[in-house]
Amino acid sequence: MDFAELAALASGHAEARAIQTALKLGIFDILESAPLDDAALAAAISANRRATALIANAMVALGLLAKRANRYALTDTSRRYLLRSSAEYLGGLILFDEAIFETWTHLEQTIRTGVPARPTDMFQSRPEETERFIRAMDSLTRARGDPAYVADRVDLSRVSMVADIGGGPGTYAAAMLHRWPHLRAAIYDLPATLEVARRILAEREPAALARIDMVRVDYLYDEIPGPCGALFMSNIIHNEDEMANAQLFRKCFRALEPGGMMIIKDHIMNADLTEPRAGAIFALYLLLATRGRDYSFEEVSRWLGDAGFVDINHQALPSPPFTSSMVIARKPRTIEKVGKAKK
Ligand SMILES: C[S@@+](CC[C@H](N)C(=O)[O-])C[C@H]1O[C@@H](n2cnc3c(N)ncnc32)[C@H](O)[C@@H]1O
Structure with missing residues (x-):
């Protein structure tokens, strides 16, 4: 340099x-x-x-x-x-960054203590914060084009219902419904987010909204409602710690139909947690504001494998513009009972 x-x-x-x-x-x-x-x-x-x-x-x-x-x-x-x-x-993302700028001024203290610099409430405590956060997610992915790109590349032709866990503004769910006209979708999210999502979708995507079930689910405490043909999760695991993610994948496994597809989109890091660069920098924001960090493919595939998923693979997205990638896995069609008596 x-x-x-x-x-x-x-x-x-x-x-x-x-x-x-x-x-x-x-x-x-x-x-x-x-x-x-x-x-x-x-x-x-x-x-x-x-x-x-x-x-x-x-x-x-x-x-x-x-x-x-x-x-x-x-x-x-x-x-x-x-x-x-x-x-x-x-602008939705830029105004969110403007609002959380103060949080970055506590980085030194957070590095010394390991304690986040703000409540790890996923911006659910104050309506104006929820609105700004969820509009930021919508604005970033629409400007960059992630939802349409993902909807085009994930084969949902044989899936009748996809649930977007922590689906936020519904930008991905709407793109999947545009691409796959036979599909229904559900967004599983927290109440304050669902309220904002309903407003955004009603403004811009009323036809898609009619095909989306908006369901209050706290994925940390509730079971994931099923059965679903596919589960999608974008920018979720990086907010949570290792134990919560391992537990969440077990819940997802239970919610999927046999043969169902699990799609995770996130900054999937190398084993050293240093690449992609955007993920290594973003991990500092996650340290300041959440319980999580960005995880490696090895970590994600271990949680998936332990939950029972098979055919776990890592799919890159073109960078630039994208900084994240996808991990796709499948629930087996038939599940062997563990502990069968040996012949
Ligand atoms: C970083 S945003 C990602 C939004 C969207 N998936 C995307 O990629 O644009 C995280 C989302 O997870 C939701 N969320 C956070 N904690 C949750 C929980 N415990 N249960 C359900 N949803 C949660 C938030 O409300 C928010 O919609």
């Missing part, structure tokens, strides 16, 4: 904060209809003119605005990812 790369990495918070703040101030949405100069832009966002010019110039330097004849305009990137009206709006 050279000096420039190290220096850029070590001060990356400045760019991140500038983008988060510009978005929160509404700078990109204001410029959707027409370019504006600094005075008009400052007036439109109710901010100081000199300071507005500086943050707008910073956005120009980052390629998120263009400046012509002293007027600021959107670029292709900001038009595509930073406008609320865009189908690929990434």
Whole structure:
């Protein structure tokens, strides 16, 4: 690594904060209809003119605005990812990152103690936090395209019902229903999340919502309702500790029909837990805010094997844009009884 790369990495918070703040101030949405100069832009966002010019110039330097004849305009990137009206709006995730920035300031203390820096409540305690968290998940995966990509590559042609455990905003369930018209889906999640998911799906996917059962399930304490032909789980195991994941896979095994498919999508790490890079960095956020971390394929396949799953395989997704991958396993069609008398 050279000096420039190290220096850029070590001060990356400045760019991140500038983008988060510009978005929160509404700078990109204001410029959707027409370019504006600094005075008009400052007036439109109710901010100081000199300071507005500086943050707008910073956005120009980052390629998120263009400046012509002293007027600021959107670029292709900001038009595509930073406008609320865009189908690929990434702003939900950026505003979530803005809101949890304070949590990162406790990293040193958390490394010293091993104790998370905030409640590990999966943002269920305050409605505004649940809304921001679930919209962040929706925004990230829609902008990057994970749900459509996954729905296209997992063969659900012989499955009649797929349940998405911790399905959050329903973005994956809706994509699977679009791709497989015969399918029904269920989302198993916590009550506060289900409320937000219903709102998101009603706004955008009313036809899909009619084919989705929204079921209150706390996967830590409840059985997973079945029987299901397939179970899907995206960004779930990284929130939980080893024991909880091993127990969750045993519940999934019981909920699946014989021959049923288990699909796990997550940052699946190498045995050293150092690759992919995005997963190793994200593990620090998980340390701050959850009971989990990112796990290796060896760890995930051991839990699956212990639960009784077979045909366990790891499927890469193209990177970039994706940073996660999938582990797919199957429940055997016939299950041999353990402890049969030997002949
Ligand atoms: C990181 S989000 C992932 C959302 C979605 N699967 C995705 O990948 O976009 C974690 C999801 O798990 C849900 N969740 C967390 N703890 C849960 C629990 N104990 N039982 C059921 N759902 C839970 C959250 O409400 C949230 O929807």
